[in-house]
Amino acid sequence: MEKLLQVDDLRTWFRTSRGIVKAVDGVSFDVAPGKTRAIVGESGCGKSITALSILQLVPEPAGYIESGKIHFGGEDILERSWTDMRGLRGREIAMIFQEPMTSLNPTRTIGWQLSEAMTVHGKDAPAARARALELLERVGLRDPNAALRQYPHELSGGMRQRVMIAIALANRPKLLIADEPTTALDVTVQAQIMSLIKELQDELGMAMLLITHDLGIVSEVAHDVSVMYAGQVVEAAPTRDLFHDPRHPYTQGLFASLPARNRRGKDLMTLDGIVPDAANWPTGCRFAERCAHRLDACSAPPALHGSGTHRQVRCHLPSAMEVTK
Amino acid sequence: MSPTLLHLLYNLSPLALIGVAVVIFLRARQTPLWGEAFRRLARNPSARVAMAVIGIYATIGIADSVGWYDATTQERRTVIDAIFERKPERTYSAPLAEMTTGEAKPQKIREKHILGTDSIGADVFYRTLKGVRTAFQIGGMTVLIVTPLALLLGLTAGYYGKWRDDVITYIYTVLSSVPGILLQIAMVLVLGKGIIQICLALGITRWVGLCRMVRGETIKHREREYVRSAKALGVTDMVILVRHILPNLLPVVIISTTLGFSNLVLSEAILSYLGVGVPDNVGSWGNMIDAARDELARDPVIWWNLTAATGAITGLALSLNLFGDALRDAVDPRLRS
Amino acid sequence: MLRFILRRLLQAIPTLLGVLTLTWFLFFGTASAESIARRNLSSKDPTPAQVQGWIKEHGYDQPPAVQLRKATVDMLMFKFGKSDATKEDIWTRIRQGAGPSIVVSSTIFIGTVFGAILVAVLAAAFRGTYIDKTTTIVCVLLMSVVYTVYVIGGQYFLSKQLRYGPIWGFDPASGLFKYILVPSAIGFAAGIATEIRLYRTFLLDEISQDYVRTARAKGVSETRILAQHVLKNALIPIITNTVAVIPGLILGGLLLENFFGIPGLGSYLFEALGSNDFSVVRAMVFLGTLLYIFGLIMTDIAYAIVDPRVRID
Numbered sequence: 001m002e003k004l005l006q007v008d009d010l011r012t013w014f015r016t017s018r019g020i021v022k023a024v025d026g027v028s029f030d031v032a033p034g035k036t037r038a039i040v041g042e043s044g045c046g047k048s049i050t051a052l053s054i055l056q057l058v059p060e061p062a063g064y065i066e067s068g069k070i071h072f073g074g075e076d077i078l079e080r081s082w083t084d085m086r087g088l089r090g091r092e093i094a095m096i097f098q099e100p101m102t103s104l105n106p107t108r109t110i111g112w113q114l115s116e117a118m119t120v121h122g123k124d125a126p127a128a129r130a131r132a133l134e135l136l137e138r139v140g141l142r143d144p145n146a147a148l149r150q151y152p153h154e155l156s157g158g159m160r161q162r163v164m165i166a167i168a169l170a171n172r173p174k175l176l177i178a179d180e181p182t183t184a185l186d187v188t189v190q191a192q193i194m195s196l197i198k199e200l201q202d203e204l205g206m207a208m209l210l211i212t213h214d215l216g217i218v219s220e221v222a223h224d225v226s227v228m229y230a231g232q233v234v235e236a237a238p239t240r241d242l243f244h245d246p247r248h249p250y251t252q253g254l255f256a257s258l259p260a261r262n263r264r265g266k267d268l269m270t271l272d273g274i275v276p277d278a279a280n281w282p283t284g285c286r287f288a289e290r291c292a293h294r295l296d297a298c299s300a301p302p303a304l305h306g307s308g309t310h311r312q313v314r315c316h317l318p319s320a321m322e323v324t325k
Numbered sequence: 326m327s328p329t330l331l332h333l334l335y336n337l338s339p340l341a342l343i344g345v346a347v348v349i350f351l352r353a354r355q356t357p358l359w360g361e362a363f364r365r366l367a368r369n370p371s372a373r374v375a376m377a378v379i380g381i382y383a384t385i386g387i388a389d390s391v392g393w394y395d396a397t398t399q400e401r402r403t404v405i406d407a408i409f410e411r412k413p414e415r416t417y418s419a420p421l422a423e424m425t426t427g428e429a430k431p432q433k434i435r436e437k438h439i440l441g442t443d444s445i446g447a448d449v450f451y452r453t454l455k456g457v458r459t460a461f462q463i464g465g466m467t468v469l470i471v472t473p474l475a476l477l478l479g480l481t482a483g484y485y486g487k488w489r490d491d492v493i494t495y496i497y498t499v500l501s502s503v504p505g506i507l508l509q510i511a512m513v514l515v516l517g518k519g520i521i522q523i524c525l526a527l528g529i530t531r532w533v534g535l536c537r538m539v540r541g542e543t544i545k546h547r548e549r550e551y552v553r554s555a556k557a558l559g560v561t562d563m564v565i566l567v568r569h570i571l572p573n574l575l576p577v578v579i580i581s582t583t584l585g586f587s588n589l590v591l592s593e594a595i596l597s598y599l600g601v602g603v604p605d606n607v608g609s610w611g612n613m614i615d616a617a618r619d620e621l622a623r624d625p626v627i628w629w630n631l632t633a634a635t636g637a638i639t640g641l642a643l644s645l646n647l648f649g650d651a652l653r654d655a656v657d658p659r660l661r662s
Numbered sequence: 663m664l665r666f667i668l669r670r671l672l673q674a675i676p677t678l679l680g681v682l683t684l685t686w687f688l689f690f691g692t693a694s695a696e697s698i699a700r701r702n703l704s705s706k707d708p709t710p711a712q713v714q715g716w717i718k719e720h721g722y723d724q725p726p727a728v729q730l731r732k733a734t735v736d737m738l739m740f741k742f743g744k745s746d747a748t749k750e751d752i753w754t755r756i757r758q759g760a761g762p763s764i765v766v767s768s769t770i771f772i773g774t775v776f777g778a779i780l781v782a783v784l785a786a787a788f789r790g791t792y793i794d795k796t797t798t799i800v801c802v803l804l805m806s807v808v809y810t811v812y813v814i815g816g817q818y819f820l821s822k823q824l825r826y827g828p829i830w831g832f833d834p835a836s837g838l839f840k841y842i843l844v845p846s847a848i849g850f851a852a853g854i855a856t857e858i859r860l861y862r863t864f865l866l867d868e869i870s871q872d873y874v875r876t877a878r879a880k881g882v883s884e885t886r887i888l889a890q891h892v893l894k895n896a897l898i899p900i901i902t903n904t905v906a907v908i909p910g911l912i913l914g915g916l917l918l919e920n921f922f923g924i925p926g927l928g929s930y931l932f933e934a935l936g937s938n939d940f941s942v943v944r945a946m947v948f949l950g951t952l953l954y955i956f957g958l959i960m961t962d963i964a965y966a967i968v969d970p971r972v973r974i975d
Contacts, residue, residue: 057878059870061790083883090881097879102872107894107970151970160551167880176957220671439684473735495893502958504909504917507950510935515693588804594808599916600935613808618921621818622829635811641807650802 003071004207005031005054005175011070012046012053015061018089022276023049023063025231029303030222031175035275036201036208038222040254044229044275048098048210051179055093055208056085091121094168096197098180100160104152109164111148117170135166139196145242157191165197172204179211182291194221215258219243227251230275230286233304234304237311247313247320249291285316332401356575360658363571365655372562374653378644389458403453406549409440412436414446420629441629443616453633457606460641462520463527463603464589468582470528475535476578480566482536483543491539497533505530511591513601520603527592535581539574546570576656583652587645594638610634666966670959681921681951686733695722695902701938702746719748720941733944742945748939752945755930762832764924765813766919767844767911775904777891778854782861786869787888797858802854813917816848821922830923830953845922849914853907860903862909864896871895901964912950 012024024046031037031069039047052058053065056078070078077088087096090182097103105113111132116130129148136144139162142250152160161181168176178197182190198221201208210222219227219239226236227248235248244254276282282289291298297316305320306312313320353359353429366372387406392403414434417427420441424431427444440449459472480491500508503615546552547570555565596602597611598618617631699716700708708716715721721732721743732743742752770862775889785797800943821829835840868874877887915928923929935941964971 057875086883087883088881089879095877095879097872099872103876103890105873105877105895107898107968108891115881116877119883120880120886153971164876168878196904351952367707374727421800432691495676495680498677499684502677502681502951502955503684503947503951504912506913507947510931511688511947512942514935514938515688591808595913597808599932611808611810614814618814621814621822631811633741633813635807638808639803639806639811642808643803645808648804650673652884 002074002115003030004073005032005209006069006071007050007054008069008071008178010050010070011066012049012058012063012068013066013241014063017303018279022231023278024053027068027233027282029226029236031207031209032223033174033207034205035223036210036221037224037226038210038212038218039226039228040212040218042213042265042275044278045228046278050228051095051104051177051209051211053230054093054177055096056080056082057089074109082218087121090168090173091171092173093175093177094171094173094180095177096164096168096179098162099182100157100164100184101149103164104160106152108151109148109173110150110152114148114163114167114170117167130278131170132166135170136163138165138200139166139169143294157185160192161189162196163184165193165200166190169200170207175207175209175246176201177209180213181210182214182217183212190205198202199220208231212256215243215254227235230281232286232314233312234314235312241311246314247295247311248287249317249320250287253290283312320321328394329396332392335401338393339387343352343387344636350525360642362576362652362655366651368528369651369655371647372655375595375644375648375651378640379556379648380506381617382641382644383461385454385457386461389455405451409448409449409451409454411436411451413448414438414554416442416446416494417627418442418446419448426625427627430493432500440633443613443630444620449613449630449633452509452608452613453610453637456610456613456634456637457608457641459520459603459607459609460590460638463523464586466520466524467527467531467589469584470524471532471535471580472582474528475532475539476574477480477530479514479536479539480543480570480574482542484547484562484566484570485542490540497536499528499535503530506595509596510599513596518602518604520607521601523593523596526596529590530588531585537576538577538581542574543570546573580656583645583649587642589650590638590645594634610638663966667963669960670962672954674959677955678951682737682948683733685737685944685947686730687911689940690729698722698938698940699744708744714892736906737945737948739883740959743941745934745939746941747934747939752942755942756927756945756949759925759927759930761926762834762924762930763915763919765838766845766849766924766926767915769842769846769852770914771907771911773850774857775900777850778861778943780867780899781819781854781858783888783893785858785862786865786892787884789869797862801855805859806849807852809852809917810914812848813921816844816851817921820829820838820844828922832922841922843902844919845924849911852914853910856910857903857907861896861900863897864903865866865892867899868892868895878959897966898965898969901968902961905954905961906959908954912953930931 001162008028009025011022023287027050030038036223039050041047049063050060053068054070054072054077055063055240057062058065068078070077072088072093077085080088111129114132114135115125115128118123118131123131130207133144133148141147141159141162146164147155147159152163155163165181176197181197182193185193186309194217197208199204210217210219211213212218213238222239225239225242225307226233227242227250228234229250235242235246235251242251243255246255250271257270270292276286276289283301285291285302288298290314295316300316302314302316304312304314354363366376373568389403389405391404392401394400395402412435414425415432416425417430418434418438418441419424420439421437421443423434423437425434425442425446438448438450440453443452456639477584478493478497482490508530509526512529513522514527516522534606552565552569555569593602593609594614597609598615600615602611602615604611613630613634617634620630695717696713698715699720699722703712703716718772721728724732736743740753742756743751744750745755767856781797786793788794817829818827821844826847827840827842834843866890869888874891875886877891884889912928914927915931917928918924918927920932927949930942933939934946
């Protein structure tokens with residue numbers, strides 16, 4: 001099947017006083033139309049920077065895309081100029097961010113900000129206004145008419161995230177990038193927001209790239225999962241396969257650190273050690289320091305084995321490589 | 326005590342000052358924060374130029390503080406006096422000119438003056454050099470008033486809160502409602518001209534900004550975990566304030582002091598121009614600018630007096646500003662990622 | 663809104679009382695009547711009788727209660743009394759001088775604030791480029807020059823050499839513009855650098871906010887982001903800060919009016935400083951404070967209007 005989004009060997013680096021920080025260092029994945037790909041990993045593994053790279057929104061001037069290809073609908077959008085990217089942003093590819101408290105402009109009304117998402121892409125003001133009301137109703141704001149004239153600080157976190165969703169979906173994009181959309185919210189609200197996103201995704205037939213560290217959400221909504229560690233994808237597979245049979249020691253560690261019914265009464269596993277310094281990645285396997293199954297071979301960098309459609313693992317362990325056959 | 330001995334003892338104060346500065350610098354370099362900041366400063370070319378220029382000014386200021394008792398004039402003579410003092414001419418003379426200007430019959434001058442002479446025939450270069458020490462004195466003494474006052478009141482208000490905070494906040498609200506320049510001129514007018522008076526006036530009007538900042542930062546730190554746990558462990562307030570909170574405030578205090586210093590140098594010039602500044606017998610760039618008020622209207626134009634003073638004061642203020650900016654960039658935690 | 667303004671006015675009362683106490687202490691508590699008299703008579707080498715006569719004539723021998731009233735109640739009623747040096751009625755001179763001062767300083771004020779916003783927006787739009795860096799360097803340089811040098815040098819180049827305006831005098835009847843052009847330009851040059859740097863920081867702080875990223879993700883252009891999102895938010899700290907321009911305006915009035923012969927309050931105060939005229943200085947300190955407190959209240963009101971997060975009732 002033709003992929004909607006195809007990211008190949010993406011490298012997004014940052015110039016800092018400590019040298020070049022290779023936040024994203026050779027990441028590849030794809031998203032099929034209408035499907036959901038989740039990218040999971042600890043904070044600092046580069047998953048959010050990967051998401052921002054797709055829209056070329058990496059914080060400048062420190063951050064830059066060093067190399068790689070990002071094909072969207074068959075076109076390499078990294079070839080697009082900053083100005084040409086604007087036509088894509090918010091119209092073809094939309095994004096929801098983690099912090100609903102700060103992601104809205106505090107001095108503009110909800111209606112203004114929602115309408116703007118449409119007027120910048122050519123819709124006239126009255127039509128945008130009408131659609132804004134419709135959208136607010138759809139995302140479940142209690143009094144959408146009043147909300148149009150309200151300022152962000154007058155809404156709760158959950159309500160603001162609903163507004164962010166309305167803004168993202170205003171132009172019926174083909175791809176939604178959701179960067180930890182529920183992390184900053186109360187636990188009770190998280191489920192509501194996630195099911196709203198899922199519902200709207202099905203309604204619009206959108207594809208979604210979901211950035212999260214919450215494996216529970218992944219199991220519910222994602223078709224495919226890529227696990228990131230230290231700026232690289234260490235394992236990628238269809239969700240079901242990955243949950244059923246994680247192969248990379250890091251992925252295994254992630255699952256083991258979750259409370260699960262079948263391990264009731266046992267201690268929760270923790271991953272010892274910390275993520276290595278992004279300005280100075282280890283030359284060999286980046287997980288070797290924390291890995292329980294370390295081999296001599298691990299002092300050389302492992303390749304990502306396997307085919308893109310099935311399972312890929314970046315590990316020297318025979319048990320991990322086995323799956324690719 | 327004989328005047329000779331007394332004047333030699335005066336020399337201890339600048340030497341002690343250098344000693345203290347060196348010790349503080351060496352100790353600060355041991356800490357991770359300042360050690361890193363100094364390394365960054367050393368890499369920054371504009372900071373290096375600024376530090377070199379400030380160093381030259383400081384050397385002149387110190388050379389003008391080291392001196393001895395001159396028995397013939399019964400006055401103190403400093404190293405600068407001994408090297409740069411020139412016999413007065415009759416009146417104005419242009420830089421390196423051979424004749425005086427500004428009098429009906431120009432006279433031949435005794436010796437060449439690199440920056441010319443002023444209305445009473447004094448060497449402009451010498452007078453410019455004499456302004457350095459005054460500038461440092463005013464800046465330094467005011468800082469010595471401002472910083473302890475702001476720290477003491479800011480820490481007290483921020484840490485203890487309640488009525489202490491109310492009283493201190495009220496005091497600085499009142500002080501900051503009087504536009505600084507008006508309070509300064511009123512104070513010097515009432516107290517009389519003089520370096521001490523200027524420092525007092527500048528100090529009283531300038532501690533408020535720093536105090537506000539210290540108070541705000543202290544409130545932030547008071548709520549932090551490490552302070553709460555220290556309190557829970559029974560550490561006394563004094564120890565928490567001095568050992569825990571104060572070191573965290575130092576970067577802010579030092580940067581604002583450096584940037585404030587250049588402002589103080591400029592303020593002296595303004596107050597002297599307004600006639601509420603340094604007495605006439607003390608070297609001062611403000612007084613030189615004040616004297617130059619009508620010199621540009623003369624024919625031929627007397628430009629060297631104003632230019633010398635402007636160059637000297639701008640050079641110092643600019644270096645201090647650049648250094649302060651570089652220091653802020655070097656220390657600012659927001660840039661440390 | 664009315665209640666908000668009223669509350670803000672009431673809050674200013676304790677501050678004003680504090681200022682009055684401060685000036686009373688400064689003028690009647692720190693200097694003895696005799697030293698004030700001697701300073702005013704200094705050129706004439708006074709006899710004790712002359713000194714006593716001067717003290718009596720100018721009312722510095724009155725009991726503390728009367729002096730306290732003079733320093734507080736009378737001030738609040740704008741009864742400033744007579745000048746120590748010239749015996750003129752102070753209030754009359756203030757009324758005469760207010761006009762020219764207001765004209766010159768409001769021109770400088772408006773020019774500085776709008777000019778600084780314009781330059782700061784440009785610097786922020788081209789952040790990190792040589793345009794931005796040049797602006798920063800020029801600003802630091804401008805900030806390092808003494809105001810008095812701007813005044814003396816500005817008059818020499820703009821008035822004497824380029825003849826953009828008269829060197830001295832003020833005659834609105836024959837064209838206000840030419841008289842205020844050069845002084846305003848000098849005040850503008852002397853004060854703008856600090857504001858540009860400050861506004862630039864405010865703008866850059868806003869540019870790094872999350873909502874700007876949201877706007878970019880919506881496909882909004884950088885120009886529109888700057889004009890419609892960033893500037894509106896940056897106006898909040900900018901407005902809060904405009905009141906800090908007032909002391910600079912007072913200093914400007916003091917230096918410029920005297921040097922260009924504009925008969926405003928600055929000239930009046932400058933004269934008073936030259937003749938050790940305590941009563942005039944006292945009145946001017948009070949007026950300046952009143953102006954500043956008024957500025958603070960106006961700022962709060964403007965702040966409440968611009969920032970929707972501030973509740974005004």
